[in-house]
Structures are given as C-alpha cells and as structure tokens.
Amino acid sequence: MNNLNSVFDYEDIQLIPNKCIINSRSEADTHVTLGNYTFKLPVVPANMQTIIDEDIAEMLAKEGYFYIMHRFEAENRAAFIKKMHQQGLIASISVGVKADEHAFIREISADALIPEFITIDIAHGHADSVIKTIQLIKRLMPQTFVIAGNVGTPEAVRELENAGADATKVGIGPGKVCITKVKTGFGTGGWQLAAVKWCAKAASKPVIADGGIRTHGDIAKSIRMGATMVMVGSLFAAHEESPGQTVERDGQLFKEYFGSASEYQKGEHKNVEGKKILLPHKGSLKDTLKEMEEDLQSSISYAGGRDLSALTKVDYVVVKNSIWNGDAI
Numbered sequence: 100m101n102n103l104n105s106v107f108d109y110e111d112i113q114l115i116p117n118k119c120i121i122n123s124r125s126e127a128d129t130h131v132t133l134g135n136y137t138f139k140l141p142v143v144p145a146n147m148q149t150i151i152d153e154d155i156a157e158m159l160a161k162e163g164y165f166y167i168m169h170r171f172e173a174e175n176r177a178a179f180i181k182k183m184h185q186q187g188l189i190a191s192i193s194v195g196v197k198a199d200e201h202a203f204i205r206e207i208s209a210d211a212l213i214p215e216f217i218t219i220d221i222a223h224g225h226a227d228s229v230i231k232t233i234q235l236i237k238r239l240m241p242q243t244f245v246i247a248g249n250v251g252t253p254e255a256v257r258e259l260e261n262a263g264a265d266a267t268k269v270g271i272g273p274g275k276v277c278i279t280k281v282k283t284g285f286g287t288g289g290w291q292l293a294a295v296k297w298c299a300k301a302a303s304k305p306v307i308a309d310g311g312i313r314t315h316g317d318i319a320k321s322i323r324m325g326a327t328m329v330m331v332g333s334l335f336a337a338h339e340e341s342p343g344q345t346v347e348r349d350g351q352l353f354k355e356y357f358g359s360a361s362e363y364q365k366g367e368h369k370n371v372e373g374k375k376i377l378l379p380h381k382g383s384l385k386d387t388l389k390e391m392e393e394d395l396q397s398s399i400s401y402a403g404g405r406d407l408s409a410l411t412k413v414d415y416v417v418v419k420n421s422i423w424n425g426d427a428i
C-alpha cells in the first residue's frame with residue numbers, strides 16, 4: 100500500500116460481479132489447501148477459550164474443517180495431540196513464547212508427539228521471542244506447519260517468514276472483544292482489510308486474516324485482498340456447542356464471549372487488552388458452517404469462477420460505509 104491514508108475496512112468494500120459460469124452454486128468449490136492438507140472452508144475458528152474446546156476441535160477435524168486448539172489449558176495439550184493422532188485426525192495446537200512454552204515444545208518433540216500444525220499465539224508477534232520460537236519448532240519438528248502472529252505490517256510478515264514461519268496471521272486489535280486500540284492507540288482496527296492487503300502483497304507464504312469478520316461476505320473480501328484463510332471469533336461464538344457460559348437475561352439466553360487478554364481469561368487485571376460480551380444464543384455451529392459454505396459458494400459464482408481462486412481476481416470499489424445502507428441481516 101503506497102498511501103496509508105487511503106485505507107478501508109470490510110464495510111467499505113463491494114466486490115464487482117463477473118459473468119456466472121456455473122449452473123448451480125452447489126458446483127462452486129470452497130476447499131482450501133494449507134501446507135499438506137486440504138480443508139472444506141478457508142475459515143478457522145479463533146483459538147480462544149469461549150470459541151473452541153476439544154470436542155469442537157474433534158468435530159471440525161472429523162468433518163474436514165481446519166481448527167486450531169487454544170493454549171489456555173496448557174497441561175492438556177500433549178494428551179490432546181495423542182488423542183487426535185489415535186483417531187487418525189490432525190493435531191493443531193497453539194503455543195506462547197515464554198520459557199515454559201519452549202520446555203513444552205522440547206517435551207513433545209522428545210516424546211515424538213509431533214502436531215501437524217502449531218500456531219504461535221501472542222498479541223505483538225513482530226518480536227524476537229516469536230522468531231526464537233519459530234526457529235525452535237522448526238529445528239525440532241521441521242515437518243510441523245508453523246503459523247506465527249499476530250502482526251500488522253509487511254516488515255513483520257517478511258521477518259517471520261524468513262525465520263521459518265509457514266504462514267503469518269494478520270490482525271492487531273480488530274477483534275470484537277478487543278480493546279487494544281483504545282488501551283494502546285495501536286492496531287489495524289478500522290482498517291483491517293487494508294492491512295490484510297498490504298501484508299499479503301509482501302508475503303511469499305499464506306496469510307491468515309484474523310479479526311473483524313462480521314459477515315460471511317467478509318470472507319470473500321479477505322480472499323480478494325490476498326488472505327488464504329480467515330480466523331473468526333464472534334461469528335462462531337454463542338452456538339449450542341460453544342464453550343462460553345450460558346447466561347439468562349429477562350428470559351432470553353445469551354452466551355459469554357471474552358478476549359484472550361481479558362481479566363476473565365487471565366484471572367487478574369494486568370495488561371488487560373480484552374473484554375467480555377454477551378451474545379444472543381445461536382443455533383448449532385454445524386448450521387452456521389453450512390450457511391457459510393453456501394454463502395461462499397455464492398460469492399464464487401458472483402466472481403465468475405468455480406473455486407476460491409476466482410475471488411482473488413475480481414474488481415472492487417471502495418465506498419465508505421456502503422454495505423449496510425441502513426439495513427441489518
């Protein structure tokens with residue numbers, strides 16, 4: 100991006116249709132390949148404690164979706180890898196960057212519990228601590244696909260790729276339960292889609308757009324701007340299967356969704372950069388995944404193609420705050 104002042108976000112963009120070349124949306128193929136594996140959708144639920152648990156991870160893996168287990172029940176991770184492998188499923192876990200996390204990486208490597216995917220999950224991923232963690236994983240488990248983040252600049256993407264990351268995750272502060280932008284003044288909140296475009300242009304490996312996805316159409320927009328996959332929190336929160344607590348207010352059911360840097364996650368009010376919200380109880384996660392697939396198939400048809408690659412080439416217009424036009428879904 101040459102001009103950082105001409106930025107945009109998801110609600111400011113509309114993709115322009117091409118002539119349809121399929122007879123039914125069901126012909127459109129939403130599969131995506133990441134590393135050595137192909138998944139049903141270019142979407143992964145956020146590795147947060149109110150979004151995913153081991154049951155959901157297992158369901159997603161069995162159904163052919165990508166998943167990333169969170170790192171907040173650290174002591175369960177080795178057993179989780181073993182359990183997934185015993186069922187012939189991929190193991191995809193998260194790690195941090197502190198000394199105990201390096202010890203854990205050495206431990207699983209020594210025990211030959213090698214996950215197919217490891218995501219390094221910290222707030223400010225453009226850091227030597229992340230580079231050292233990438234290098235450690237790649238030295239001990241070269242076959243493991245490493246996703247590193249989070250970052251918000253091309254320089255960070257290149258540096259993590261050069262350190263050995265197989266993919267980078269872009270998004271500092273655009274999340275629904277994020278307060279980084281107001282607490283620190285930094286981030287990609289409000290211009291996340293432009294940041295994805297900026298970073299993807301510099302990337303030589305896959306980029307995962309993380310945070311700020313509010314509609315299924317935002318998935319197609321992320322892919323147009325160069326993302327291989329998107330990470331989604333709030334849209335996946337508050338389902339029947341979701342791990343967040345169910346709460347009743349005035350006879351209506353809600354579920355908790357809290358940030359990984361919130362005091363609810365941390366158990367203390369220190370370096371808090373996340374909050375908790377209540378979201379109306381939704382139906383089944385499987386139904387949302389199905390609807391997401393149908394909507395993305397429709398996006399592919401509007402792009403004039405048969406698969407996700409068609410989305411990467413479509414024209415688009417920037418019309419500030421255009422998509423809602425006073426409406427809601």
Ligand SMILES: NC(=O)C1=CN([C@@H]2O[C@H](COP(=O)(O)OP(=O)(O)OC[C@H]3O[C@@H](n4cnc5c(N)ncnc54)[C@H](OP(=O)(O)O)[C@@H]3O)[C@@H](O)[C@H]2O)C=CC1
Pocket residue numbers: 195196197220221222223228249270271272273274277279310358359360370372
């Ligand atoms: N995508 C996003 O915008 C954000 C996501 N998060 C999520 O919150 C969770 C907790 O993140 P995080 O606090 O990084 O994880 P950790 O608490 O594991 O911290 C990781 C390490 O990085 C250090 N660290 C954290 N932030 C900074 C910073 N701004 N500058 C220098 N060092 C830093 C920590 O030290 P110390 O704590 O002593 O500083 C610690 O050593 C993660 O799941 C993360 O994804 C949090 C904020 C933003």
Ligand SMILES: Nc1nc2c(ncn2[C@@H]2O[C@H](COP(=O)(O)O)[C@@H](O)[C@H]2O)c(=O)[nH]1
Pocket residue numbers: 145146147249270271272273274275276277278279280309310311312330331332333334357358359360361372373374
């Ligand atoms: N600044 C913070 N960001 C957080 C925190 N916990 C998670 N996250 C990020 O948000 C996305 C999900 O975003 P959504 O818009 O889809 O809901 C998640 O993947 C993280 O990158 C936090 O406490 N603070």
